[in-house]
Amino acid sequence: xxxxxxxxxxxxxxxxxxxxxRALEKAIQVAPTDISVLVTGESGVGKESIPKIIHSLxxxxxxxxxxxxxxxxxxGTIDSELFGHEKGAFTGATQTRNGYFxxxxxxxxxxxxxxxxxxxxxxxxxxxxxxxxxxxxGSSQVQKTNVRIVAAxxxxxxxxxxxxxxREDLYYRLSTVEINIPPLxxxxxxxxxxxxxxxxxxxQKYKMPTIRLDDDAVQLLLKYRWPGNIRQLRNVAEQISxxxxxxxxxxxxxxxxxxxxxxxxxxAVVGPKTKEGDFSNEREILYKVLFDMKGDLNDLKKLTxxxxxxxxxxxxQEENQNLIRKIYGxxxxxxxxxxxxxxxxxxAPLRRERPAEPSPEDKYHFAEEIEExxxxxxxxxxxxxxxxxxxxxxxxxxxxxxxxxxSERTLYRKIKQYDL
Numbered sequence: 453x454x455x456x457x458x459x460x461x462x463x464x465x466x467x468x469x470x471x472x473x474r475a476l477e478k479a480i481q482v483a484p485t486d487i488s489v490l491v492t493g494e495s496g497v498g499k500e501s502i503p504k505i506i507h508s509l510x511x512x513x514x515x516x517x518x519x520x521x522x523x524x525x526x527x528g529t530i531d532s533e534l535f536g537h538e539k540g541a542f543t544g545a546t547q548t549r550n551g552y553f554x555x556x557x558x559x560x561x562x563x564x565x566x567x568x569x570x571x572x573x574x575x576x577x578x579x580x581x582x583x584x585x586x587x588x589x590g591s592s593q594v595q596k597t598n599v600r601i602v603a604a605x606x607x608x609x610x611x612x613x614x615x616x617x618x619r620e621d622l623y624y625r626l627s628t629v630e631i632n633i634p635p636l637x638x639x640x641x642x643x644x645x646x647x648x649x650x651x652x653x654x655x656q657k658y659k660m661p662t663i664r665l666d667d668d669a670v671q672l673l674l675k676y677r678w679p680g681n682i683r684q685l686r687n688v689a690e691q692i693s694x695x696x697x698x699x700x701x702x703x704x705x706x707x708x709x710x711x712x713x714x715x716x717x718x719x720a721v722v723g724p725k726t727k728e729g730d731f732s733n734e735r736e737i738l739y740k741v742l743f744d745m746k747g748d749l750n751d752l753k754k755l756t757x758x759x760x761x762x763x764x765x766x767x768x769q770e771e772n773q774n775l776i777r778k779i780y781g782x783x784x785x786x787x788x789x790x791x792x793x794x795x796x797x798x799x800a801p802l803r804r805e806r807p808a809e810p811s812p813e814d815k816y817h818f819a820e821e822i823e824e825x826x827x828x829x830x831x832x833x834x835x836x837x838x839x840x841x842x843x844x845x846x847x848x849x850x851x852x853x854x855x856x857x858x859s860e861r862t863l864y865r866k867i868k869q870y871d872l
């Protein structure tokens with residue numbers, strides 16, 4: 453069995469963090485078996501290294517290794533990509549095609565962003581994990597495959613299961629062994645080491661002197677949260693290496709390459725989670741306020757009509773004053789002003805009726821208006837966030853998707869949807 457240090461050198465993994473070493477240790481231990489492995493961690497932490505290590509140390513190392521980005525394949529074609537299809541199975545299927553599970557028979561398949569798989573594909577994948585069987589799209593003939601599956605995701609799988617976006621049985625099949633890669637902000641001792649390695653690599657690549665950070669810039673490097681993790685750190689090192697003439701990088705210079713460097717949190721502000729029941733209660737209160745306002749408006753209309761009937765009575769004046777207090781409150785000034793108005797205008801007997809309870813149709817009408825306003829507001833915020841992220845990342849969709857915490861496929865769909 454190879455040592456952790458030998459694995460780091462072989463796969464160019466830099467760092468001595470305890471959590472990173474533990475993840476590599478688990479990968480080495482599980483490699484000789486055929487156990488399914490789920491690699492978890494934020495986007496950009498380097499999850500793709502783990503399945504390569506597992507495959508290279510397993511008895512399958514001489515067979516095929518195929519990496520599949522599940523988030524980048526359109527939903528309508530992913531079954532065909534993974535399991536293949538028969539000729540004529542759908543429009544455009546002009547010939548029979550072998551899927552990845554058939555091509556990689558005897559080897560290893562790495563399913564990156566497995567949390568993005570459609571539910572129908574999850575059912576097919578579960579069957580492969582349980583008994584190694586699958587069906588091509590458009591075929592009724594069961595085929596067998598002997599493939600080791602290593603999956604990775606950057607989403608919270610427990611939350612996805614609760615929301616019905618991921619099958620619980622599939623999750624437990626995939627995560628027989630779970631390996632978590634820590635985010636870069638939890639590996640402070642490795643950040644400067646990684647930056648120096650990237651700076652050296654880019655100096656050789658672009659044939660120029662290596663950039664160096666001054667002490668203040670190093671402190672900023674360590675304090676920054678790095679939402680894009682190692683991928684973002686590498687991009688920053690490359691940008692500075694190419695764009696800056698001076699090879700000595702100051703605090704202000706580095707700061708200009710780090711979005712929201714002054715903030716301690718990620719760029720997106722996320723409020724506390726609200727239960728669905730809380731929204732329901734808030735809406736009920738809002739309905740009550742709206743219908744109370746409607747009742748007051750009806751009372752005001754009745755008062756105006758009665759005043760125009762030219763009837764005079766002390767009793768009616770007293771009733772009208774009480775009605776005004778109900779509508780406008782008990783402020784003395786308001787009552788005095790309305791009393792003066794009543795002395796000038798004669799009044800008539802008033803019959804007050806309480807507004808009827810809101811019908812289900814009325815509630816639906818108000819709910820529809822409120823939800824429409826909420827939807828428009830959320831949509832505008834979403835468009836604004838996407839535009840800002842694309843500007844910050846100079847139109848690079850992959851980096852923008854990473855920053856926003858969504859898949860590249862989802863971002864592409866949003867750009868198309870909003871015509872950005």
